[in-house]
Each structure stands twice: as C-alpha cells, then as structure tokens.
Amino acid sequence: MEKVCILGLGYIGLPTASLLAAKGFSVHGVDKNPKVVDAVNKSYPHIHEPGLSNLLESAVHSGNLMASLEPVHADIFIITVPSLITDEHLPDIAHIKEAIHAIAPYLTPGCLIIIETTVPVGTTEKIAGWLSQLRNDLIIPSMTSTVPKAGKEKQVFLAHCPERVSPGRTLIELVENSRVIGGIDQLSGQKAHMFYKRFVCGELFITNARTAELTKLAENSFRDVNIAFANELSLICANLGINVWELVKLANSHPRVSILDPGPGVGGHCLPKDSWFIKHAAPELSKIIHTARKINDCIPNEIIVQIKCKAACFQEPVIACLGLTYKSNTDDLRESPAIKIVKQLLDEKVGKILIIEPHINALPKTLAKHDRIKLVDLQEGLTQANLVVLLVAHDTFKNIGKNILKEKVVVDTRGMWL
Ligand SMILES: NC(=O)c1ccc[n+]([C@@H]2O[C@H](COP(=O)([O-])OP(=O)(O)OC[C@H]3O[C@@H](n4cnc5c(N)ncnc54)[C@H](O)[C@@H]3O)[C@@H](O)[C@H]2O)c1
Known part of the structure; x- marks a missing residue:
C-alpha cells in the first residue's frame, strides 16, 4: 500500500x-490547526462539502486515513496549504x-x-532550491539541468x-476533471502522471512546472476578467436604464456569445488572489487582468450605493440580507463581497440588518461585534424586513413567493427574482 x-x-x-484513502492509499493528513486534526480523527x-461526511467516516474507520500535526515518511507528499496575497497585493x-x-x-x-496549491x-x-539547501544528501532535480546517472538513486x-475543483462539486471534480501536471523535470512529470492516473478519469496533460503554474493562474483570471465584463455591463445598464439580466439573456442568444452573470463582486479564496499573482509577475503586460480586478473590487461599493438609495425610502430601514457566502450553496465566507457590503452598511449605520444565511450557525466576528445585526431564519427575516437584498443565489432563496417580495423593496444583485 x-x-x-x-x-x-x-x-x-x-x-x-x-x-485517496477510499482508493486504497494509506493516507496521513497533516494540519497545523489542532482543531482540524482532532476533527478529522473523529471523522467530523x-x-x-456534499458527500464528504460519509467518505471521511469510511476513510477513518477503514484505518486508511489518520491525521496529526507532524508529517511522516511517505512515498508521495501533497501540499494543499494556502497561498495568499498581502494587503499590498x-x-x-x-x-x-x-x-x-x-x-x-x-x-x-x-x-x-x-504542489497542488495555486x-x-x-x-x-524556488521549492527545489529550498529542498536542495535543506537536504543536500538528496538530488533535487531542476528545470535547467538533468540529474547525472550517478545521482539517480538519491533523486526525489x-x-x-x-x-x-469547484467547491460544492469537489468530490466529483477530483475524479472527473482534467489535470495539468508540471514536472520540475521530465521524470517528475511522468511520476506524478502515474499517481494521478490511479484515481483521475479526466485527461492528464504533462508539461513543465512554470507552464502549469501560469495555466492555473490564467484559468482563474480568465473568469475574473469575464465576470468584470459582466459587472461593467451591469454598471452601464444601470446608467442607461436597461435591465442587465434581460440584456445578458438576449446577447447570449447569439451562437458565439456567452456573457457570465453579473453580481455583487468576486470573492472566494482563489479568483481575487490569482489575478494579482499574474500582475506581480508581469506588471506592465497584464493590463486587462489588472483593470478587471479593479472593476470587480469596486462592485461592492456600487451595490452599497444602490442599497443606501433604497433604504432612504424608509424612516427605519430593516434590511434582510440574503446570503453571506462568496458563492451559492457553500459555507465558505472567504473574501465574500456580501460580507464587505454588510460590514459597510453597519459601519455607516444604514438601518437594522437581518442576515439570512442557512449555511452558517454564527455570524463571522467582523460582523458579530456590531449591535444592529442579527442572524435569523428566512421566515423571520422576510417578515420583519422592509428592504430585501439578495446577495447570494442559494437554492433555498429561489422559491420565495412573488407575493411576499411584492410587499418589499428589493435589491436583487443576482438576477434571481427578476
Ligand atoms: N478552495 C478552493 O476552491 C480551491 C480550488 C482550487 C485550488 N485551491 C488552492 O488550494 C489551496 C488551499 O485551499 P483550501 O481552500 O483548501 O484552503 P483552506 O484554508 O481551506 O485549508 C488550508 C489548510 O492548511 C492548513 N495549513 C496552513 N499552513 C500549514 C502548514 N504549514 N502545515 C500544515 N497545514 C497547514 C490550514 O490550517 C488549513 O486547514 C489554495 O490556496 C488554492 O491555491 C483552492
């Protein structure tokens, strides 16, 4: 094994x-957060993530998966810790x-x-360089020189x-997605190919490490740029008195047009970060990518202006904010534009805020410290609010009756009810 x-x-x-544990590998998971380690060992x-609960339970019970704070000797090491950007991007x-x-x-x-992290x-x-310094008893291959025959038995x-993967579909996409494998040298690419072949049924493309790195960044900034296009259209439409959702639907009836959905901004752990990685690598050349990032970053402010404008109709605005996560049907709050919007409304003391977020049990700390905010269920929120703001298109919000919404002032940032 x-x-x-x-x-x-x-x-x-x-x-x-x-x-991997379910596929028969003996897996040792490592996390520096003791709470995570404890939860995994208790199969919690x-x-x-849909399907994870059952899979984790059988992985732990089979004895194929255990977790600790420290690594162990292994045949294959996989790094899935986060990469980040600083406040200066x-x-x-x-x-x-x-x-x-x-x-x-x-x-x-x-x-x-x-390395699976983006x-x-x-x-x-750089990692090859660090490893060469940390373990000069081993041969670490590089992209520019081949490992001498004499060193082969010491090579890693x-x-x-x-x-x-896209969260919400992770277990399906881990198996079905195609993967790009960037070896630091040819043999490393082939070794990694042999590993993924054992559980991935999508296509496996071998390339070099640098190309694989930029491929992933290009995929995410492609989406960022295309969402920025849709968001820019929504600003243009608002200015011209045109319904952006109708416009997108009509434009997409063209056989070669596929405009993405506008929204309240771009969040999540990946998209906002990865465009900055490209910008940093080629500052003078990544003009569209940088402009798109700036457009997506300013969208929450535009939504706040819309909400404040509608709230001004009421002496005591009670604002039901539907959804806090960065995208629909997940509990992931990272970089969520909905949180930015709600926080700004609280800072500017715009009405009383009721949060309806079925995927969380408690408000994040940045919001919970305010006294004019409460996490409530859908029914309570809709009953009490005079202004309803849809921030995330969770499936549970689809079936809110038109007759209920008719009695409210509505800001629908996702085009779900329009
Ligand atoms: N989440 C996604 O949708 C997604 C999709 C594709 C790619 N990625 C890439 O995967 C990376 C990880 O994303 P994630 O969503 O799983 O992050 P996450 O924050 O959910 O998990 C990262 C885990 O790593 C742990 N950790 C941090 N430093 C560590 C260390 N030195 N040793 C051991 N554990 C450590 C943290 O405690 C945390 O539990 C991202 O940075 C991104 O580049 C993420």
Missing part, C-alpha cells in the same frame, strides 16, 4: 485525503515554505512531492499539479 502524506486539510486537502468534516507563499520545511526531514530517495510562476523552482521528484 503506497503511503501519501497530505499537508493542509482544508477545502482541498480533506476531500483529497478522504478520496470541519468544512461543508503581493504574493505570500509563507505557508508553502513552512510546509516544505516540515516535510524535508521525512523525504527519502524516490519519493514524489506534489502558486506564483517560479514557485516550484517534484511536480506542480494545480487543483481545479
């Missing part, structure tokens, strides 16, 4: 660890560096290290294979 050690048991690492999924790969330092003492000749271009080569393998 091959041993896999996965560092970072979050939205990506935990489903991956559970799936600390994140919401610069790449921050400190978590990855920490994870590489943690695994270094456990590497043995022939083992394979896979990273700035050049990171895999290194590849970047960016994760592409």
